[in-house]
Amino acid sequence: MATYSTNQFKNGLKLLVDGDPQSIVGNEIVKPGKGQAFNRVKLRNLKTGRVVERTFKSGESVEAADVHVTDLQYLYNDGDTWYFMDNSTFEQHGADSTAMADAVMWIKEQDECTVTFFNGAILSVDAPTQTVLKVTETDPGMKGDTAQGGSKPATLESGAVINVPLFIEIGNEIKVNTETKEYLGRA
Amino acid sequence: MVGRNWQPSISAENLRKRAQLLSATRAFFSARDVCEVQTPIVATAGNPDVHIDSIEVNLSAGAYDTERGYLNTSPEFCMKRLLAAGSGDIYQLCSAFRAGEAGCWHNPEFTILEWYRLGFSMQQLMDEVAALVSQLYGAELPLRFITWAEAWTHKGINPNDETALNQSLGAMQIDVPAGLSLSELQDLAFSFVVQPDLGEQGLCFVYHYPAEQASLARLSPDDDSVAERFELFWQGVELANGFVELVNAQEQRQRFQADNQQRLAAAKPQVREDERFLAALEAGLPECAGVAVGFDRLVALLLEQARLEDVITFNASRS
Numbered sequence: 001m002a003t004y005s006t007n008q009f010k011n012g013l014k015l016l017v018d019g020d021p022q023s024i025v026g027n028e029i030v031k032p033g034k035g036q037a038f039n040r041v042k043l044r045n046l047k048t049g050r051v052v053e054r055t056f057k058s059g060e061s062v063e064a065a066d067v068h069v070t071d072l073q074y075l076y077n078d079g080d081t082w083y084f085m086d087n088s089t090f091e092q093h094g095a096d097s098t099a100m101a102d103a104v105m106w107i108k109e110q111d112e113c114t115v116t117f118f119n120g121a122i123l124s125v126d127a128p129t130q131t132v133l134k135v136t137e138t139d140p141g142m143k144g145d146t147a148q149g150g151s152k153p154a155t156l157e158s159g160a161v162i163n164v165p166l167f168i169e170i171g172n173e174i175k176v177n178t179e180t181k182e183y184l185g186r187a
Numbered sequence: 188m189v190g191r192n193w194q195p196s197i198s199a200e201n202l203r204k205r206a207q208l209l210s211a212t213r214a215f216f217s218a219r220d221v222c223e224v225q226t227p228i229v230a231t232a233g234n235p236d237v238h239i240d241s242i243e244v245n246l247s248a249g250a251y252d253t254e255r256g257y258l259n260t261s262p263e264f265c266m267k268r269l270l271a272a273g274s275g276d277i278y279q280l281c282s283a284f285r286a287g288e289a290g291c292w293h294n295p296e297f298t299i300l301e302w303y304r305l306g307f308s309m310q311q312l313m314d315e316v317a318a319l320v321s322q323l324y325g326a327e328l329p330l331r332f333i334t335w336a337e338a339w340t341h342k343g344i345n346p347n348d349e350t351a352l353n354q355s356l357g358a359m360q361i362d363v364p365a366g367l368s369l370s371e372l373q374d375l376a377f378s379f380v381v382q383p384d385l386g387e388q389g390l391c392f393v394y395h396y397p398a399e400q401a402s403l404a405r406l407s408p409d410d411d412s413v414a415e416r417f418e419l420f421w422q423g424v425e426l427a428n429g430f431v432e433l434v435n436a437q438e439q440r441q442r443f444q445a446d447n448q449q450r451l452a453a454a455k456p457q458v459r460e461d462e463r464f465l466a467a468l469e470a471g472l473p474e475c476a477g478v479a480v481g482f483d484r485l486v487a488l489l490l491e492q493a494r495l496e497d498v499i500t501f502n503a504s505r506s
Contacts, residue, residue, distance in 0.1 A: 007287035029290040032382070033418050033428045034402050035238055035374035037288070038364075057364045057371065058287065059453065 002064040006039045006056050014046070014067040017054065021046040021065035021118045029058065046116060046123055065118065072115045074107050082125070084115055095122040103127045105160035106178040127178045132187040133157050135172045138164065151183075196496040196505055205486050205498055208323055209280065212300060212482075215319050221276040221302060226265035228282060232461035233257040234264075235446035236402065237453055240286035242295065257458075258284035261479055262301055263403065264464040267432070270303055270475060271467035278302035280482065291494045292424060295503050298482040307476040309415045309431050313392045316419055316427055316478055320390060323489055328421075329389030335396045335413070338381050352376045370399060385420035393418050403439070404430035419480075426485055429478030436468035 004013060013024045026042030037058035044051045046067065056062060072084035072093065081094040082104070093115070097104070099122045106127035107113060114126040138154035151163040154174075162176060164183045173187035197205070213223065231253045233241040241257040259265075261283050269277055283299040304312060313332065321328045339346040344355050352372045356363055361379050363372070385391040394417035398406055401414035415431035433439055443460045450457055486498040496502040 027290070029288055029293050030375075030378045031238075031288065031293070032374045032377050033425050034236070034396075034400055035377070036367075036371040037238065038375055038378070040361075053360075053362075055362050055364055055375070057367065059455070060364070 002066075003061040004064055005061050006058045009039055009041060009056075014065040015043065016063040016065040017043060020048075021067045021123065023067075025051060031058070046118065066120075067116060067118050067123070069114060069116045071112050074109060074111045074113050076109060077104075084113065084122070084125075093117075093122055095125055099123055100125050104158075106131060106133075106158050106176075108133065108158050129179055130175060130177055130184065132173050132175055133160070135164070135168055135170055135174060138168060138170055140169070192505060194505075195500045196502045197498060197500050201490055201492070201498055202500070204490055208486055208489060211323055212280065212319070215322055216278045216302065219276075219315075221278050221304070222274065224266065224269060224274065224277045224279050225281065226259075226262045226269070226279060228259050229256050230259050230264070230461070231256050231459075232264070232463070233458040234260045235443050235450060235458040235460065236260075237446055237449040237455065240455070241458065242284045242286045253459075260285055261299055263477070263479070264461050266301060266303060266477070267472055268464060268467040270305075271470055271472045276302070276304050289503055292484060292487075294483070294495050294499060296506070297495070298499075300480040300482040300485075301477065303432070303475050303477040305473050305475045307431075309394060309417060309429070309476060312429050312431075312476040312478055313394070313417055313419075316429065316480070317390050317392075319480075320419075320421070320426075320485065323485070331386075331389065331391045333391065333393055335393055338377075338385065338393050342381055342384075344376070344380070346373050346376075355380045382420060382425065383423040386422055386424070389421070391420045393420065401433075401442075402428075402430065403433050403442075405433045405435075415476075417478075421488055424484055424488060425481070426488070427478050427480040429476065431476045432472065432474075434468060434472040434474060436465055439468055440465055 004015065009024055009027045011024050015022050022043035022045050024041055025044045028040045029037055030040055031037035039056045039058055041054050041056060042051055043054055072086055075083040075085050081096060082100050083092055083094050085092050103113065103125040111128055111131065113128065115122055116124045133156040135154045136157050139152050150166050152166055153161050154164040154168055155161050162181050162183055164174060168174060175184040175187050176182065177184055229244060231251055239260050241260055244256050244258060246256040247254045262279050262281055266277060266279060279301050281299060282296050284296050286295060288295055317330050344351050349369060349372060353363055355376055356379060359379055363375065395407065395413040396416045398412050398414055401416060404414040404416035407413050407415050417429050418425055419427035447457050483495050483499050487495055490498060492498055
């Protein structure tokens with residue numbers, strides 16, 4: 001069982017706290033003049049995304065979470081499971097809908113996704129931050145509309161719905177930011 | 188991995204202001220006839236205090252008595268050897284090192300301002316610390332003096348009641364790690380519940396720490412349950428720690444041994460007791476009071492900065 005001592009704490013380190021893998025997003029030493037020091041640590045739960053603060057006695061060891069992050073290619077889904085492939089080993093891994101979360105709305109086959117494993121299973125999947133998707137449904141653009149005016153909802157081939165300028169039509173390929181869910185431009 | 192970020196963490200403006208504060212500090216002591224000294228940064232013996240971890244250095248290539256040494260956690264032992272040798276009142280501005288201490292208000296290497304006054308009482312030394320800070324600030328800061336026990340009473344907490352300590356932390360949304368001793372629980376609650384309000388309106392001196400937290404202070408002649416030790420807080424930040432110094436060599440040796448017992452219990456490495464320091468105490472340390480000020484913290488507060496790295500040239504992640 002790998003452990004980390006509090007003096008190895010730094011942002012990004014993955015700990016096993018309350019049975020869940022958690023990533024350090026803040027670490028502050030608190031120490032009275034001549035007394036016991038404590039680490040006040042901000043942790044982001046990699047399962048739930050929730051951020052909590054926890055206190056550790058400085059010098060103590062905390063169990064490391066068996067977490068690794070890698071880029072895998074999205075292949076297909078069979079309704080329950082989304083399949084990804086490691087392009088160096090050709091090994092395939094499946095993710096359930098909990099692990100997929102929002103990513104299902106943004107990915108299409110062949111996309112390189114950032115996949116986080118916990119104890120050998122896929123914990124979460126992040127769609128590429130920037131991607132190109134085809135518009136499958138939107139109201140027709142009105143005559144005379146130009147780039148500066150208004151926006152309308154458009155459904156993308158992956159399933160996500162975002163606001164696009166009025167001149168975008170069905171069949172157009174557009175660049176989107178999957179984190180901010182924003183239209184970036186025509187592809 | 189070592190980065191290539193060569194830029195300092197301090198701004199050019201703060202660099203100049205810090206220099207002014209350094210020279211104003213030296214002028215303060217010069218006017219009071221306190222002699223500036225420099226003692227070694229590398230020591231062959233360390234500080235066994237269980238809560239202070241030294242950075243070890245390899246001395247095998249030097250002309251030292253030992254192969255393994257330590258970077259000073261404070262210049263205290265050498266300064267007391269000077270006092271025992273008849274130096275009279277002395278002060279020092281130097282780097283001190285504490286392993287693993289990093290954060291907004293900590294850096295493993297930091298500047299300490301430490302001075303010793305012969306024959307001073309605790310009150311005289313607290314007054315002198317206040318005079319220095321007010322002079323550097325440029326105006327008289329309001330002063331408050333409270334005992335360690337009063338600091339808790341003002342918060343309505345009995346520091347010997349574990350339930351009360353736990354409740355006070357719970358009310359601040361601070362979780363408490365399992366298995367803390369009473370003194371560790373007190374340390375946690377003091378840091379999060381008591382300290383943030385200390386020195387809000389000026390300088391707040393907390394004195395008469397419990398005898399178990401005496402460190403190198405002598406116990407009060409009137410009440411041996413408390414030590415003649417004080418700390419200074421300003422804007423919730425701990426700035427200084429002072430003692431009426433323990434001059435009894437035998438008692439000092441016992442405290443070192445007790446410290447190393449605690450280190451053993453905490454599975455920390457033993458730290459060689461400083462025999463030269465103990466020999467100086469045996470030869471006779473004059474009655475004196477001494478204080479160490481976290482100079483970087485003082486500069487940060489004077490310059491209204493919220494992080495140490497804004498007032499030091501290169502913090503640990505850049506050094």
